Amino acid sequence: MSRKKLIAANWKMHKTPAETRAFFATFLPLVNQHTRDEIVVCPAAVCISAAVESTAGSHIRVGAQNMHHENQGAFTGEISADMIVASGCTHVILGHSERRQYFGETDESVNKKIKSALEAGLTPIVCVGELLEERENGKTEGVLRRHCQGAFSGFNTEHVLNMAIAYEPVWAIGTGKTATPQIVAEAHAFIRKEAEAEFGKEAANKLRILYGGSVKPENAAALMEEPEIDGALVGGASLDPASFAVIVKY
Ligand code: PGA
Numbered sequence: 001m002s003r004k005k006l007i008a009a010n011w012k013m014h015k016t017p018a019e020t021r022a023f024f025a026t027f028l029p030l031v032n033q034h035t036r037d038e039i040v041v042c043p044a045a046v047c048i049s050a051a052v053e054s055t056a057g058s059h060i061r062v063g064a065q066n067m068h069h070e071n072q073g074a075f076t077g078e079i080s081a082d083m084i085v086a087s088g089c090t091h092v093i094l095g096h097s098e099r100r101q102y103f104g105e106t107d108e109s110v111n112k113k114i115k116s117a118l119e120a121g122l123t124p125i126v127c128v129g130e131l132l133e134e135r136e137n138g139k140t141e142g143v144l145r146r147h148c149q150g151a152f153s154g155f156n157t158e159h160v161l162n163m164a165i166a167y168e169p170v171w172a173i174g175t176g177k178t179a180t181p182q183i184v185a186e187a188h189a190f191i192r193k194e195a196e197a198e199f200g201k202e203a204a205n206k207l208r209i210l211y212g213g214s215v216k217p218e219n220a221a222a223l224m225e226e227p228e229i230d231g232a233l234v235g236g237a238s239l240d241p242a243s244f245a246v247i248v249k250y
Contacts, residue, residue, distance in 0.1 A: 003206065003207075003208050003230045004037060004038055004208075004230075005036075005037040005038070005208075005224065005230050005231040006037065006038045006039075006040065006125075006164055006208055006210060006230065006231035007037050007038070007039050007040070007231050007232050007234070007247065007248050008039075008040040008041075008042060008063065008091070008093070008125055008166075008210065008231070008232070008233045008234065009040070009041040009042060009234050009238030009244055010042050010065065010093055010096070010212070010233055010234065010235050010238065011041070011042060011043045011044065011047075011065075011235075011238065011239060012044075012065070012098070012235060013044060014044070014239055015043060015044065015047055015239070016047065017046065017047050017049070017050035018050075019047075020043050020047040020050040020051050020054065021050050021053075021054050023054075023239075023241050024051065024054035024055060024060075024241075025054070026241040026242070027060075027241035027244065027245060028054075028055070028058055028060070030241065030242065030245035031060070031245050031248050031249070032058065034248060034249055035059050037231065037248070038061065038231075039059065039060050039061065039248055040060070040061045040062065040063045040090070040091045040125075041055070041060060041061075041062055041063070041238070042062070042063040042064060042065050042091065042092075042093050043062070043065075044065065045064060045065070045079055048062060048064060048084070048087045048088065048089060049087060049088070052087060052088030052089070061089075061090045061091060062088055062089050062090065062091075063089050063090065063091030063092055063093060063122075063123075063125070064079070064084045064089050064091075064092045064093070065092070065093050065096070066079075066092070066093065066094070066096070066099055066113075067079055067080060067081050067083075067084055067092055067094075067113060067116070067117065068080050068113070068116075069109070069112035069113045069115070069116045070116070071116065071120075080116070081116045081117050081119070081120035081122055082120055084120070084122065085120050085121060085122060089122065090122065090123060091122060091123045091124075091125055092113075092117050092122045092123075092124055092125070093124075093125045093127065093166075093233070094110055094113045094114055094117065094124045094125065094126050094127070095107075095110035095113070095126050095127045095128070095147070095150075095151070096127045096168070097127060097129060097168060097170045097173060098173075101170075106150075107146060107147060107149070107150025107151075108150065110126065110150055110151065111150050111151070111153055111154065114126060114151060114155070114163065115154065115155075118155070118159050118162055118163070123162055123163065123164060124163045124164070125163075125164045125165075125166050125210065125233065126151045126163055126164070126165050126166065127165075127166045127168050127212070127233070128143075128144055128147035128148060128151065128165060128166070128167060128168070128191065129143075129144070129147070129167055129168040129169045129170055129187075129212075129213075130143040130144065130169055130170065130171075131143075131170045131171065132170065132171035135169065135171065140187065141190055144167075144187060144190055144191055144194070145194060148165070148191055148194040148195070148198075149194070151163070151165065152194070152195065152198045152199070156199070157199045157200065157202075157203040160195060160198075160199050160203055160207055161203060161206055161207070163207075164207075164208040164209070164210055164230075164231070165191055165195075165207065165208070165209045165210070166209075166210040166211070166212045166233040167184065167187050167188055167191060167209060167210070167211055167212070168211075168212035168213050168233060169183075169187070169213050170213075171213075172212075172213025172214050173212070173213045173214070173235065174214070174235060174236060175213075175214060176214050177213075177214060178213060178214040178215065178216070178219050178223070179211070179213055181222055181223055181225070181226040181229070184211045184223065184226065184228070184229055185226050185227075185228040185229065188209045188211070188228040188229060189228055191209055192204050192205075192207065192209065192228075195207050208230040208231060209228070209229070209230050210229070210230055210231040210232055210233050211223055211229050211231075211232055211233070212232060212233030212234065212235070214236075214237075215232045215233075215234045215237060215247060216237045216243070216247070217237065217243050217246035217247055220232065220246070220247040220250040221250040223250075224250045232247065234247055
C-alpha cells in the first residue's frame with residue numbers, strides 16, 4: 001500500500017497577489033529539490049493567477065478554496081470549476097468546516113460541488129470532521145459517516161480515486177490543539193471503512209486521507225509517520241514560507 005502523500009496549504013482569507021508572489025519567491029528555493037510528495041497551495045481566488053504564474057515550471061500545484069456547483073449562470077460573487085481550471089488550478093478544497101459553519105454548506109451542497117469538480121478534472125479535497133461537542137458526546141463516528149456518505153454518494157470507484165478526504169476535527173482547527181496521531185489514525189481507519197463499504201477494499205486502500213487541524217513544523221513529522229495519514233491540510237502554519245517548507249520536508 002503506497003499512497004503518495006499530499007501536503008496542501010489552505011491560506012483562507014489571507015494574502016494579496018503581491019504577498020502571494022513574495023511567498024513563492026522565498027518558498028520555491030526551499031522546496032525545489034523536494035518532490036517526494038504532492039504539494040498544493042490554495043490561495044484566495046483573486047490570488048490564483050499570481051500563484052499559478054509564480055509556480056510555473058515547478059512541481060507545486062495550485063488549488064481553489066471553494067467553488068459553485070454550476071458551471072456558469074446568474075450566481076453573483078461565485079466562481080465555477082471551469083473558471084478554476086482555466087485559471088490553472090488542479091485542486092479545490094470543498095466542504096471546509098468554515099464553509100459549513102459560516103456559509104451554510106451542507107452534505108448535499110458539497111456533494112454537488114464534488115460532482116462538478118470531478119467533471120472538470122479537478123481533484124477535490126473534501127473536508128470532514130466533528131465538532132468538540134460531538135466528540136465529547138460520542139458522536140464522532142456518526143458525524144464522519146454522514147460527511148462521508150455526503151462525499152461518496154453517487155460516485156464510482158474511478159471518481160473516488162480522483163478525490164482526497166481531509167479529516168479536520170473542528171476542535172483542532174486554528175486552536176493550536178492538534179489531534180494525536182492515534183486519534184487521527186482511528187478516524188482515518190473509520191473513514192477508510194466507510195469508503196470500503198461503498199467502493200470495495202481496493203479502491204478504499206488507494207483513497208488518500210489527509211489530516212488538518214493545527215499542523216505545525218513541530219508536529220508534522222509525528223503525524224506524517226502514521227501510515228494511515230496520507231498528508232496534511234495546513235492553515236495558519238502555511239502562511240509563512242519557511243514554516244510551510246519545514247512541514248513539506250517533515
Ligand atoms: P489550521 O487550519 O492549520 O490553522 O488549524 C487548518 C484548516 O482549517 O484547514
